[in-house]
Amino acid sequence: MFNTRNALNALWFTLACVVIFGCFILKNQVHDLENELAKINRNIASDMRNIHVLKAEWGRLNTPARLRKLAQEHISLNNLRAEQIINYSALPFENESSSVTVAVSDSKDLKQLVKTQR
Amino acid sequence: MLPLSLSKNKKNNFYNLRPQPSLGIGNFMLEENQNISAIQTCRNRMIWPVIFFFLIYLIITIRVFFVCLPHGIKISLPEEDMTEHEINVQSPISRADILDRNGAIIATSLPTVNLYANPKKIQDAKEAALKLSSLFPEISYDEIYAKLTKKRSSFSMIKHDLSPAQQAKVNALGIPALEFQTSEKRVYLHNNLFAHVLGYTNIDNVGQSGIEKFMHKRLTESSKPLELTVDMGIQDTIRQELENAVEKFKAAGAAAILMDINSGEIISLVSLPDFNPNIKIPVGEKALFNFITQATYEPGSVFKTFNTALALESGKIKPTDKFDATKPVIIQKRKISDDHPKNSWLTVDEILTYSSNIGSVKMAEKVGKDGQRKFLKNLGFFEKVHDFEIPEIGRPLFQSEKDWAPITVATVSYGHGISVTPLHIITAFSALVNGGIYHNPTLIKSATPKVSKRVISEYTSEQMRQMLRNVVLYGTGKKADVAGYEVGGKTGTANKTDKGSYAKTRVTNSFVSTFPTSDPKYALLVIIDEPQGIKETWNQRAAGWNTVPTTGKIIAQIAPQLGLKANFDVETQRAHIKAVQ
Numbered sequence: 001m002f003n004t005r006n007a008l009n010a011l012w013f014t015l016a017c018v019v020i021f022g023c024f025i026l027k028n029q030v031h032d033l034e035n036e037l038a039k040i041n042r043n044i045a046s047d048m049r050n051i052h053v054l055k056a057e058w059g060r061l062n063t064p065a066r067l068r069k070l071a072q073e074h075i076s077l078n079n080l081r082a083e084q085i086i087n088y089s090a091l092p093f094e095n096e097s098s099s100v101t102v103a104v105s106d107s108k109d110l111k112q113l114v115k116t117q118r
Numbered sequence: 119m120l121p122l123s124l125s126k127n128k129k130n131n132f133y134n135l136r137p138q139p140s141l142g143i144g145n146f147m148l149e150e151n152q153n154i155s156a157i158q159t160c161r162n163r164m165i166w167p168v169i170f171f172f173l174i175y176l177i178i179t180i181r182v183f184f185v186c187l188p189h190g191i192k193i194s195l196p197e198e199d200m201t202e203h204e205i206n207v208q209s210p211i212s213r214a215d216i217l218d219r220n221g222a223i224i225a226t227s228l229p230t231v232n233l234y235a236n237p238k239k240i241q242d243a244k245e246a247a248l249k250l251s252s253l254f255p256e257i258s259y260d261e262i263y264a265k266l267t268k269k270r271s272s273f274s275m276i277k278h279d280l281s282p283a284q285q286a287k288v289n290a291l292g293i294p295a296l297e298f299q300t301s302e303k304r305v306y307l308h309n310n311l312f313a314h315v316l317g318y319t320n321i322d323n324v325g326q327s328g329i330e331k332f333m334h335k336r337l338t339e340s341s342k343p344l345e346l347t348v349d350m351g352i353q354d355t356i357r358q359e360l361e362n363a364v365e366k367f368k369a370a371g372a373a374a375i376l377m378d379i380n381s382g383e384i385i386s387l388v389s390l391p392d393f394n395p396n397i398k399i400p401v402g403e404k405a406l407f408n409f410i411t412q413a414t415y416e417p418g419s420v421f422k423t424f425n426t427a428l429a430l431e432s433g434k435i436k437p438t439d440k441f442d443a444t445k446p447v448i449i450q451k452r453k454i455s456d457d458h459p460k461n462s463w464l465t466v467d468e469i470l471t472y473s474s475n476i477g478s479v480k481m482a483e484k485v486g487k488d489g490q491r492k493f494l495k496n497l498g499f500f501e502k503v504h505d506f507e508i509p510e511i512g513r514p515l516f517q518s519e520k521d522w523a524p525i526t527v528a529t530v531s532y533g534h535g536i537s538v539t540p541l542h543i544i545t546a547f548s549a550l551v552n553g554g555i556y557h558n559p560t561l562i563k564s565a566t567p568k569v570s571k572r573v574i575s576e577y578t579s580e581q582m583r584q585m586l587r588n589v590v591l592y593g594t595g596k597k598a599d600v601a602g603y604e605v606g607g608k609t610g611t612a613n614k615t616d617k618g619s620y621a622k623t624r625v626t627n628s629f630v631s632t633f634p635t636s637d638p639k640y641a642l643l644v645i646i647d648e649p650q651g652i653k654e655t656w657n658q659r660a661a662g663w664n665t666v667p668t669t670g671k672i673i674a675q676i677a678p679q680l681g682l683k684a685n686f687d688v689e690t691q692r693a694h695i696k697a698v699q
Contacts, residue, residue, distance in 0.1 A: 049210035
């Protein structure tokens with residue numbers, strides 16, 4: 001009886017130790033994770049700050065005044081004019097009535113049309 | 119010799135070794151058993167410390183083992199738990215960004231540092247001041263020295279908004295009394311472009327004018343960007359054309375406002391001269407004056423648009439009615455004549471097209487004082503524009519009801535004797551052409567439209583659109599007729615007052631327009647202040663020679679940007695194609 005009681009005590013003690021050990025491990029893990037979280041949050045804050053500055057820089061690079069200057073220097077495109085936007089129905093096709101003065105007998109007219117719009 | 123025995127002192131709970139009296143052989147056996155039992159008890163009791171120390175070492179061993187593992191122990195949470203965790207990191211800035219209607223940043227804040235000194239910690243103020251003044255040439259040695267030697271103070275601001283390079287240089291000086299304070303600086307990415315819309319902030323990031331002032335609370339309480347209704351590209355195009363016009367016509371200034379007539383949203387607001395809000399602005403500078411919202415001026419003939427709408431809406435006048443414009447009218451001893459007299463009877467449409475003062479006066483007289491006042495009040499001309507997001511706003515100037523004499527009825531009909539802001543004009547004009555609904559103007563993009571009200575009937579609005587189109591086709595607005603976009607509008611040339619009387623050579627010209635008149639979407643008001651006559655305009659300075667062509671240039675560029683399809687006649691287009699060939 002006495003031995004059984006001692007064994008039980010030993011068992012409970014061992015279990016208690018295991019639980020203590022488990023808690024210890026868990027505490028360490030939580031501590032590690034908290035450190036990791038704080039580090040991640042610091043990194044996110046830093047990245048957000050950097051992204052914010054980059055967005056501002058991107059906005060600055062995209063100012064219309066700068067883009068216009070670059071466009072004038074490097075490409076020969078001008079602003080779109082109203083008369084360059086035409087209806088599909090305005091395209092002169094061959095099978096239309098005789099009142100249509102421009103007939104598309106070959107692709108030359110279309111080429112010319114595209115050329116005029118450039 | 120007395121045998122020794124272990125006996126437990128029950129009271130003190132520890133063993134005593136003391137001589138025991140001899141008890142004979144029987145007692146010897148008993149004594150031996152007692153000794154064995156005591157040793158056993160000792161052993162039993164020793165087990166617990168042994169187990170305790172064993173576990174301690176075991177824990178240390180296990181811990182050492184896990185520490186030695188490359189990544190420690192990982193606790194794997196279920197997938198859904200991971201997704202539920204929100205990243206709770208504060209925004210890097212305390213004042214929200216401002217965006218245009220397409221989401222492009224137009225104002226933002228950048229994290230910076232301020233440099234301050236703790237004078238109590240300073241060791242050699244002269245040397246520190248010398249080093250700092252060489253680092254920041256814009257601050258004098260004396261100024262820095264005074265700051266470093268400030269008595270009974272542990273804080274003395276040296277310089278705001280240091281760049282990272284400047285911060286590194288200050289650190290390299292190795293002066294322990296110098297410290298940094300994190301801060302942020304408001305930055306306007308487009309310099310002058312949105313000056314009169316955004317306004318500016320002071321050194322403490324408090325809004326001083328414009329949206330920055332009006333929305334200060336919203337910008338500082340929420341980090342969510344504030345979306346405006348203005349369009350960066352359109353704003354740039356209009357500003358550039360206005361700059362060109364100011365240069366070409368040697369004008370004192372220019373302004374323009376573009377409004378979406380169906381919602382009251384302002385797509386563009388430009389007032390020249392303007393300023394760069396990134397640079398400290400001296401108070402009282404002319405460039406700080408927002409012509410669109412602050413300038414109360416006599417609009418001139420532009421007001422005939424409202425007079426015509428009044429006439430039609432009153433029901434007393436039909437579009438076909440004719441009025442005698444053959445000779446000037448005299449009211450209260452004042453003679454009113456036409457600038458370009460037609461010397462004939464004119465219909466309502468012709469009165470607007472040819473901008474007849476006489477015809478306008480006669481129409482207004484027929485409607486009467488009460489009808490005129492009620493109509494103008496309904497269009498918002500008798501009060502400040504409500505709930506507009508720019509705090510610098512002008513109050514209209516007009517006669518009280520008691521002083522609203524017959525001469526006032528007459529002069530107001532052609533835009534004199536009443537002063538309103540350009541914002542009033544564009545808002546009321548939008549209501550006349552959009553089907554008759556008055557929308558409060560706004561600069562904030564919002565899902566919920568502001569309060570609106572009907573001011574004229576749809577029928578009157580339709581007639582107004584036709585008449586405005588005729589002004590551009592046959593009247594003073596010919597130079598604004600952009601092919602395909604059916605522009606309609608009205609010019610106005612108002613003489614400025616000089617010492618109580620009208621100055622002949624100083625005018626403020628306006629042209630208010632809408633496009634396309636068959637299905638209007640936008641209203642544009644262009645104003646040029648004090649344009650000069652040039653060779654190209656035959657030394658004329660009337661609106662038709664400067665504001666009208668400027669409007670034409672603006673519409674030709676912004677209409678495609680706004681996604682408006684040019685409404686060409688098929689045959690016209692084909693003729694154009696043929697002509698190009």
